[in-house]
Amino acid sequence: MQVFYADQFVLPLPTGHRFPMGKYRLLRDRLAEELPEIRLAQARPATDGELALVHTPAYIQAIADGSVDPKILREIGFPWSQAMAERARRSVGATIAACRTAFEQGVAANIAGGTHHAYPDRGGGFCVFNDAAVAARLMQAERVRTQRAPLRVAVIDLDVHQGNGTARIFRDDPTVFTLSLHGQKNFPFRKEASDLDVDLPDGTGDDAYLHALERALDELAHRFDPGLVIYLAGADPHEGDRLGRLKLTWDGLEARDRRVFDWAWQRGVPLAFAMAGGYGHRLEDTVQVQVNTFAVALAYARRWHNRPR
Numbered sequence: 001m002q003v004f005y006a007d008q009f010v011l012p013l014p015t016g017h018r019f020p021m022g023k024y025r026l027l028r029d030r031l032a033e034e035l036p037e038i039r040l041a042q043a044r045p046a047t048d049g050e051l052a053l054v055h056t057p058a059y060i061q062a063i064a065d066g067s068v069d070p071k072i073l074r075e076i077g078f079p080w081s082q083a084m085a086e087r088a089r090r091s092v093g094a095t096i097a098a099c100r101t102a103f104e105q106g107v108a109a110n111i112a113g114g115t116h117h118a119y120p121d122r123g124g125g126f127c128v129f130n131d132a133a134v135a136a137r138l139m140q141a142e143r144v145r146t147q148r149a150p151l152r153v154a155v156i157d158l159d160v161h162q163g164n165g166t167a168r169i170f171r172d173d174p175t176v177f178t179l180s181l182h183g184q185k186n187f188p189f190r191k192e193a194s195d196l197d198v199d200l201p202d203g204t205g206d207d208a209y210l211h212a213l214e215r216a217l218d219e220l221a222h223r224f225d226p227g228l229v230i231y232l233a234g235a236d237p238h239e240g241d242r243l244g245r246l247k248l249t250w251d252g253l254e255a256r257d258r259r260v261f262d263w264a265w266q267r268g269v270p271l272a273f274a275m276a277g278g279y280g281h282r283l284e285d286t287v288q289v290q291v292n293t294f295a296v297a298l299a300y301a302r303r304w305h306n307r308p309r
Contacts, residue, residue, distance in 0.1 A: 003031065006112060095230070
């Protein structure tokens with residue numbers, strides 16, 4: 001299974017910053033050590049033209065040269081730096097590469113990504129550019145150009161925080177279906193309307209979560225027939241997450257991942273996934289949730305490899 005990364009760009013964050021920047025390198029090291037069938041590749045940066053499929057030219061330029069409105073930087077939660085700008089581009093590039101690879105191999109991934117709070121003209125919630133939205137738009141453009149056929153994309157967002165930026169970007173687009181399961185009382189406190197939102201109360205555990213997910217996937221299947229799935233596999237629904245407020249166990253999160261991958265596999269739909277959020281009280285717990293997701297994904301990648309041609 002092909003996996004793309006950009007963890008060589010480390011943001012110079014102040015001491016005590018809430019964002020666990022070290023998780024990306026730890027995850028890559030764990031994958032290299034424990035799942036040798038995964039092929040790791042450095043992501044290229046997204047170009048201005050690719051970013052402009054979603055983001056305004058003025059915002060793209062402001063991130064590039066550091067002229068970002070301080071209010072927007074506060075909403076993003078990162079100080080501007082050249083590393084911040086480059087990492088944001090590479091994170092989008094990794095999801096683009098994962099989507100292209102998924103069409104060829106069935107399953108592929110971005111070690112980071114899932115930056116679903118970014119809007120066309122601003123970022124927020126540790127998100128600079130919206131990688132899933134840019135990748136979806138670019139895959140649609142490439143499919144029309146190469147195959148002269150429309151592409152319908154489902155974004156299955158299982159980060160604990162609602163994908164407000166993604167919902168706003170695609171709110172009037174019938175070719176992209178946005179599904180979000182998230183904490184009802186969690187950030188962002190002003191939600192956007194996804195095509196399907198499932199609000200979960202604080203303390204939701206495995207059984208209630210998985211029941212809600214199954215119902216949501218059934219409704220997605222009833223309403224939409226995608227040619228590509230982009231899955232945001234957030235680790236932050238875990239019971240040990242500082243910002244999550246849900247109570248999923250290791251087994252519950254693994255079952256969640258299996259349901260999503262199986263949903264795509266049963267329909268023969270390629271799936272690209274990104275890791276989205278994870279803010280465990282113990283960084284090792286967040287990384288373990290993510291390693292478990294990759295182990296599930298690898299099993300489905302083997303199925304794709306061995307399927308009849």
